[in-house]
Amino acid sequence: xxxTSNPVFRNLPKQEGNGYASFGSATxxxxxxxxxxxxxxxxxxxxxxxxxxxxxxxxDDVVTKTGMTLGVLALTAxxxxxxxxxxxxxxxxxxxxxxxxxxxxxxxxxxGRKMDNPAIVLAYAAFEGLFLGALSFMFTxxxxxxxxxxxxxxxxxxxxxxxxxxxxxLVVYKTGAIRVTPRLTRMIIGALIGVVVLALGNLVASFFxxxxxxxxxxxxxxxxxxxVCIGLAAFSFLLDFDAxxxxxxxxxxxxxxWGVALGLTVxxxxxxxxxxxxxxxxxxx
Numbered sequence: 001x002x003x004t005s006n007p008v009f010r011n012l013p014k015q016e017g018n019g020y021a022s023f024g025s026a027t028x029x030x031x032x033x034x035x036x037x038x039x040x041x042x043x044x045x046x047x048x049x050x051x052x053x054x055x056x057x058x059x060d061d062v063v064t065k066t067g068m069t070l071g072v073l074a075l076t077a078x079x080x081x082x083x084x085x086x087x088x089x090x091x092x093x094x095x096x097x098x099x100x101x102x103x104x105x106x107x108x109x110x111x112g113r114k115m116d117n118p119a120i121v122l123a124y125a126a127f128e129g130l131f132l133g134a135l136s137f138m139f140t141x142x143x144x145x146x147x148x149x150x151x152x153x154x155x156x157x158x159x160x161x162x163x164x165x166x167x168x169x170l171v172v173y174k175t176g177a178i179r180v181t182p183r184l185t186r187m188i189i190g191a192l193i194g195v196v197v198l199a200l201g202n203l204v205a206s207f208f209x210x211x212x213x214x215x216x217x218x219x220x221x222x223x224x225x226x227x228v229c230i231g232l233a234a235f236s237f238l239l240d241f242d243a244x245x246x247x248x249x250x251x252x253x254x255x256x257x258w259g260v261a262l263g264l265t266v267x268x269x270x271x272x273x274x275x276x277x278x279x280x281x282x283x284x285x
Contacts, residue, residue, distance in 0.1 A: 057248055061257035065121075069261040070268070072125040073132070080133025088141070091134045098131030106266060115259030124262060128269055135273065139280045149283045158276035165230070165271060169237040180242040188235050195229060218281045226278040233271040240264055 080098070084091045105124040109115045136158075140151035172178050198215060206212035214221045244260045 055254050056251035057254050057257050057260075059248060061254050062244055062248070062260050065118075065257040065261040066264055069121055069125045069258075069265050072122050073129040073265065073269075076126045076129025077133040077136070078129075080130045081137055082133075084134045084137045085141075088137070091138050094130050094134035095138065098127045098129070098134065102128040102131055106262070109259075109262060115262055116253070116255040116257075118255075118258050121258045121262045121265075125265060128265070132269065132272065136276060139276050143280060143283045146284075154276065154279050154283060157279055158272055161275045161279075162268060162272040165234050165275075166237060166268060169234050170241065173238050173241045178238060180238050184235075185239060188232065188239060191228075191232055192236070195225075195232060198225070216277075218284060223278065223281055226274050226281070229274040230271065230278065233267055233274060236267050237264075240267055 080094055084094060102124055105120055105127065109117065109120050109124070114120050136155050137151070140149075140154045143149060143154065144151045173180070178184070198213070202212040202215040204212075211217040215225045216222055240263055243263070247256055247260065
């Protein structure tokens with residue numbers, strides 16, 4: 001399996017085999033990639049062996065588990081938003097607690113190899129919903145209070161934009177318009193590392209300089225940085241789809257769909273935050 005930008009998918013099992021229908025049949029097969037790059041891209045491996053009470057994962061399992069995960073996230077985000085709207089003092093605690101616990105759960109799932117644990121995945125969705133609801137309020141409430149675009153409009157635009165990008169990249173992947181190759185993977189991962197380094201540098205600089213490096217102050221540089229982040233998140237979906245595709249082909253156990261749901265949700269959350277942040281820049285007076 002090709003390396004993906006999503007750390008959750010990087011720690012999922014990496015076997016190849018014949019299996020169920022997957023995200024898209026237009027993806028280049030192992031033999032095509034071998035011919036193109038001169039060496040095999042997948043290590044020889046046998047398909048997963050499923051027990052008498054288990055079955056191989058299918059695309060329906062991925063859709064169902066992802067839908068459940070996003071449903072929990074959306075519900076807790078709504079509750080979080082309305083609680084913070086009634087008591088703005090809850091915003092910072094919700095963002096800190098939700099963000100930190102969500103990060104810890106992702107790390108536990110990734111490095112503890114518990115991506116297929118539904119309790120961890122759904123708990124992540126709940127705490128990430130707590131984080132997103134409060135963060136959405138913090139981004140949009142000041143704009144609405146200043147007589148700008150209403151919070152509900154901004155949030156709706158961000159949600160529509162997020163799923164628009166998601167389904168757009170799914171079509172791109174399914175039709176094979178952009179093929180997931182080792183070169184593309186390396187480019188995306190390299191760009192992601194660069195973005196993380198810049199974001200950390202901006203955070204450190206903000207302790208000493210007002211506005212830091214200008215990556216999050218709403219100025220021209222901040223707008224460009226957010227656009228780059230949105231573009232990287234969009235291309236990351238291609239790598240995520242490919243990683244999930246390989247699991248289905250390898251006849252991974254049904255419970256592996258929870259790991260796929262977690263990986264896709266992590267990317268969706270990042271994309272939503274960046275789109276909402278960008279919208280908030282343009283909505284300021």
